[in-house]
Amino acid sequence: MAIIRPFQCVRPNESVAARVAALPYDVYNREEACEEVKREPLSFLRIDRPETQFDSSVDMYAPEVYQKARQMLDEAMADGTYIEDSDRTYYIYELTMDGRSQTGIVACASIDDYSNNVIKKHENTRAEKEVDRITHVDTCSAQTGPIFLAYRADGVINAEVAKAKENDPLYDFTSPDGIRHAVWKIASEDSVEAIERAFAGIDSIYIADGHHRAASAYKVGLKRRAEHPGFTGDEEFNYFLSVLFPDEQLMIMPYNRVVKDLNGYSKDEFIAKISDKFDVVKSDKPVAPAVKYTFGMYLEGQWYTLTAHEDIRPDSPVDGLDVAILQNELLDPVLGIKNPKTDARIDFVGGIRGLGELERRTENDMKIAFSMYPTSIQELFAVADAGLLMPPKSTWFEPKLRSGIFIHRI
Structure with a gap:
């Protein structure tokens, strides 16, 4: 059964959330990332791609580049750009593109579920692509880009999401590419417990997008376990930041x-x-x-x-x-x-x-x-359930989850 647990979130101050929210780090090449950070200096991309703070002569994978990411994250928390909630809870993240919405639960998933195949994969990962994110997560001691997970829709979770959306959102803004982003915080302890119980009754969760980020989070978790041989399994490094969407809402593009x-x-x-x-x-x-x-x-x-x-x-x-x-x-x-x-x-x-x-x-x-x-979400589930792999470039998910809206400190 899936362990999908609430967490203590680091998130942007409401006044700057729209400026901070950034497309995933791997959408850009180095030159494009630099241009985007120049356009919007508060963009989380500056932390996700810290080589943007150096000239092109500096190796983007140099240790000082990752240290710069940690420094900027610490500064953003110190100066009020980011705040840290005191409670452990879930968040609701809704993205609307061309009038069509998909609404997910922001939570933390278990690295043990990743290893025991409760969280199912449909792509292989390449070790060389993981090294950058492993180093970034480990140096920052934080997960900053959520993994896009999918599950078969559940009535209890749907009802709790609908209930949460009756309240005023924490954030509600439209990004430069026309995507509307709205975020709600789950306010009730009863709702938190209901969501956690509902996920515990779901036996399969699927990685829709973000296989390399998931693999990197898993490997950082294993590294931290090796560094803390007395670990209990409850430490935050045993979990990774995710947004989980019901299958009925997801659109895969060709x-x-x-x-x-x-x-x-x-x-x-x-x-x-x-x-x-x-x-x-x-x-x-x-x-x-x-x-x-x-x-x-x-x-x-x-x-x-x-x-x-x-x-x-x-x-x-x-x-x-x-x-x-x-x-x-x-x-x-x-x-x-x-x-x-x-x-x-x-x-x-x-x-x-x-x-x-x-x-x-x-x-x-x-x-x-x-x-x-386009490949359907049901086809993706069938491949993962069979323990098989999709051919290269089988799915294109839109809209893309933004980085920097939710941060999970480990």
């Missing part, structure tokens, strides 16, 4: 593909080749697939709809995913892309960027684009 060339085929040869596996029909408008087993294709200024033949639709949690069908039946055998993780001929375009970005890429640095039908 993760589209663009490829540099046709692997030696002419356009006509290529279309003839893929027609063995797909019905190929010209479209007079851009194609955003509306049903599973269909794909949009943009080639030499023309959109097409591809429909997978029934004999290439496996009844399998992984191979039956649209991203897997495209990879296994077209990208690999026809275009020669064996490993999409490492092949420089393929790139991935988040659905938030729209179909126009696919057209732009094919007119600039790519030859062909594929628009995808």
Whole structure:
């Protein structure tokens, strides 16, 4: 059963919350991060990406860079930019994009649940990507970017969320990208207990987004356990900052593909080749697939709809995913892309960027684009429940959780 517990939150002063809230650290490259911090000096990105405080000659992974993050966090708490609540409770975090809202519980999840697979994964992580966040969390002694978790909706939790939202929010602001962010604090001890009991009755929680951050938090927890051999399991380093959303509210956007060339085929040869596996029909408008087993294709200024033949639709949690069908039946055998993780001929375009970005890429640095039908949250659950892994770049979640609104000190 899942341990999802309340915590003592460090959070921004209401007067600066909108300025502090920042997109996740890995959305930006170094140059972009510096520009964003220049635009908004209070942005939490300055702490999440402390290399923004140094010139480009300084290694972004140098020890003094992480020490600078700790210094800035301590200063922000000392000068009132951040406050620390005295009670241990849950928070409600609602994000609204294009009129559509998703509302989650801000809490701490257990590193033991992470290791024993109560918290289920659908992606592998790479150790080299974890090192930066391990060092950041350990040096700051704080988790600053919440892990995006999902669970099958529960009536008790839904009722408590609705009750909390009857009160005035702590924060209610719209970020520069048009996303509205609202936060409520769970005021009642009875509500806290009800939520904790309800989660204890849920046997599976799923990482929707943030596998590397979760792995990093887990490894910092293990490091702290080794440093404190008398640990009881109740210490804060045994838990990691999360926002948990019910499956019924989550929207996954497609993760589209663009490829540099046709692997030696002419356009006509290529279309003839893929027609063995797909019905190929010209479209007079851009194609955003509306049903599973269909794909949009943009080639030499023309959109097409591809429909997978029934004999290439496996009844399998992984191979039956649209991203897997495209990879296994077209990208690999026809275009020669064996490993999409490492092949420089393929790139991935988040659905938030729209179909126009696919057209732009094919007119600039790519030859062909594929628009995808999005993976569903139920498909993600099925893959994780089977103990399997999703193909690379299978899901794109929007809107992104902001960092710096909630901090968990360990």
